[in-house]
Amino acid sequence: MIDVGALYRAESRRVLATLLRLLRDFDLAEEALHDAFVAAAEQWPRDGVPHQPRAWLVATGRLSALARLRRRARFDRAQGELARQMEARMQADSEAPALGDDRLALLFTCCHPSLGSDAQIALTLREVCGLTTEEIASAFLAKPATIAQRIVRTKRMIREERIPYEIPGTAELPGRLDAVLHVIYLVFNEGYAASSGARLTRGDLCSEAIVLARLLAELLPEPDALGLLSLLLLHDARRAARASDTGEVVLLADQDRSRWDRAQIGEGLSVLRRAWARPPVGTYTLQAAIAAEHARAPDSASTDWGAIVRLYDLLLIADRTPVVELNRAAAVSEHAGPEAGLVLVDALLARGELRDYRFLHSARAELLRRLGRHEGARAAYRRALELTAQEPERRFLERRMEEVEARC
Template sequence: MPEHGRPCSSEHAGNGPTLAEVDILYRTQSRRVLATLIRLLGDFELAEEALHDAFIAAVQQWPRDGLPSNPRAWLVSTGRFKAIDGLRRRARFDASLSLLADQLDGRDEPEWEREDLEDDRLRLIFTCCHPTLPADAQVALTLREVCDLKTEEIARAFLASPSTIAQRIVRAKQKIREAGIPYRVPTRDELPARLDNVLRVIYLVFNEGYSASSGRELTRADLSAEAIRLGHLLLELLPDPELMGLLALMLLHDSRRAARTDEAGELVRLDEQDRSRWSQAQIAEGAALVERALASRRFGPYTVQAAIVAVHAKASSAAQTDWAQIVALYDLLLRISPSPVIELNRAVALAMRDGAEVGLAAIDRLLARGELRDYHLLHSARADFCRRLGRLDEAREAYRAALGLAQLEPEKRFLQQRLDELDAGQREA
């Protein structure tokens, strides 16, 4: 193995990392290692097998020999070596594999410490989002390969079966291999046309981290941080106004992360959050990006959404929120990118500006159309408006509907608490 693959010093021998520490390294570094292995080996399946073999070797060797001075380089080098060795063993049955092994072995070792805009994970995300792949496959492949989401997690986000998602991922990998899709960041001339898919995928990754699709935890900070990191890298590569808007949107949302749950991990509504816990650094960076994007006059829906979140961020309290400006921004957003979810969010803003009755009427129109009948947040909002209007039986019915549709455990507990409060109030009356 190369020099950087050796333990950092003999004094660490026998006092290496624990299995738990190796697991942490897997969660923080495995996607980087995989991205580099895909570049070096030229094949998703071969790289995934190499990643697996490298971490098995790490579990066996590091606790005994000590942590390498550069763990990521050790893992890449070990994975590459094991992939080549495996190809040579299998070459007894397929002579073409021997040639491939020789080709891979003949390539120069990469410069491990090189960190620039040609980041391997950017290569990976542009490959996963290549326009020759079906749109749903682009997202599924990126969430699996770039973000390490399990097939079951992706399936829940897509409201699809795990087998369907697995088939999409397998077919996407086959298409990349058979069509010879290049593993690179597009040129500056190509980037604008390729950017929309990438922005959509990055935001889906962020959303899975900011508000997990299901499970016990409300958020997955690692996914949101990865999406923000990718946004920063892309913005260095291409100062596009809508990319600025997307990065601003993610930063402004993420600035509230610490205040979104209490010490017990329970959900805290926006109007009840401790705003002193919001990250002022993220708010400042996000607000500046929004201003730059809006000033360009070439912005899109991400920028308008970011402007809405910026209005919330600027308010010193929930009572000081400029709801008239938020409604106007939602009107603009609906013209740019019409969506029933945006209509729902506008209805909530209308209720805050004009009263619960106005908001309820807007929600009932949405409900009558049927597009969001299975969306728990619509029923939750309707329950809240009915509660505020004293229509308690309707509120209970709507809370129960929301509870039956919610997938995230903290949201279920929040809705159950609201329902319990209504029942307690009825008993006291």
């Protein structure tokens, strides 16, 4: 007996992606997906599970979509013509060889350059990763109604501008790569360090991002694609150790490294070597190299912080952003001491670009705590708490604030 609910969680995005390739219409494909799983829930307990469940779901969804169009044709002749065109196209598409994975084609559609960055991310999280509107709203710190409207508008734009549901051709593919890499990176980050909610991490998002990064690297083994795959593998290898068994935050220095996935680290290092050997070395490859320094160290004390600072120096040349500067400051504090790191963090804070970034205030609080400046640490922890919506992080910051308050 198969658990249809578990199958939905595991396969619905792949089934939807294939239905979109066949139907070329988001709303119709989503209706067809729903119909297919309803049919499975009704028929499989009675008739048994088909030999190829995903293929059965796709075929059932496709027939359901055609039936919907034919019913509508009774009231609108244009729908009848649409049904005939769609049936002919579906026949041609089902016989054509597929390039890569249907989810990859869906990802390129969601990340089409005609769509804005926020629209790309929201649509990818909804259609490729299967997040609910409420979950996406939580990640964006927005209202669900706002996200729902954004997704509806984006789908309408795809339909009205006839944005193709396909992986771009060889000539166009490199120019489309950056946007897709960026969205995969953001999806992974939301899984690895959820912006809000009761859990520190979301393994489903991390795994989905890695699947997409792997597909992309196979399709287009460019240095940036390989660098991103390496970065995700190396970070995800540490995910199980980032929280205690009760869900509390465990800092990198305190993690049980026996819980790190050594096989995944090995793969990440292997992919990194491939990326590094194919210049130019991009930002994802440099970030992966930084993650590799942590992965190679048998314990926290063995970490080569000097090498990490030098890699951040290179990363700043390639991508001088305030967040990279903050991460470099954290590395400097480990290499040269908390006072040196605090000077850099305070300079960032004075510029104002990260004044509402929770990680700047939590990093500053940690440095002040290490320096014994407890009043300042308490104020910084309080500010970080004001900006933090994730429950494990809030509990960690509250404990730290209680510790420094006791010493004020």
